[in-house]
Amino acid sequence: MKINYNYIKAFLLLAALIFLFGFAEKRNNSREINKVEVQFMEFENLYVTEEAVNKLLIQNNVTATGVVKETLDLNRVEKVLRAHDMVENAEVFVTLDGVLKTTINQRRPIGRVFGAEIFYVDRLGDKMPLSPYYSARVPVITGIGENEIKEVYPLLDFIYNDEFLQQHITGVHRKTGGHYELDVRKMDFDIFFGKVENLDTKFNNFKAFYKKAHKDELLNTYKMVDLQFGNQVVCTKK
Incomplete structure (x- = not known):
């Protein structure tokens, strides 16, 4: 029986890619968040400030910097921000280099x-x-x-x-x-x-x-x- 080495190579390559992807994802999730950036939508007056946003997170026991990415509940962070009297909508995500970014639409x-x-x-x-x-x-x-x-x-x-x-x-x-x-x-x-x-x-x-x-x-x-x-x-x- 003739062995098709092309199938074996393809299988090994796929296995290697899955391993590398899983390793990279695990490493990324274990990275600590080192910075929080607050971005307000353009052309809006500041009815709430970046300082007020950071204070709101602290008051609600949302610790961002120094924690591992996979342990941070992004949905809870968004919920806390959206509950603010001056916030219409908020979206939160973490970048590959460990920056927690929040984009805020203020109420108008x-x-x-x-x-x-x-x-x-x-x-x-x-x-x-x-x-x-x-x-x-x-x-x-x-x-x-x-x-x-x-x-x-x-x-x-x-x-x-x-x-x-x-x-x-x-x-x-x-x-x-x-x-x-x-x-x-x-x-x-x-x-x-x-x-x-x-x-x-x-x-x-x-x-x-x-x-x-x-x-x-x-x-x-x-x-x-x-x-x-x-x-x-x-x-x-x-």
């Missing part, structure tokens, strides 16, 4: 409520506490509490996602019956918006009005711009 406020309690509303429509590290430049909201967040959120979200409105709307005020008034930056007039409905139509009407009035240099002649009717803009002069 889109409005600041002033009332019996002061807090932010974030971009997901949830209540968010103030940060000791940074104060967000977002519209000020009055006349609401935690129970009205769901009602006002579509209005705040629309403003947040529109560059023109972000630049011009500085205040959102809830009035009787769930009607809203808006403040406009550097303008003497207010906007009577009405209820949180027909947002596209109302804001498109406002943009058209603003562009025309600005061109005609009439913006400072109004004290109220009424958008509640949806299909028209009713202006009250001073």
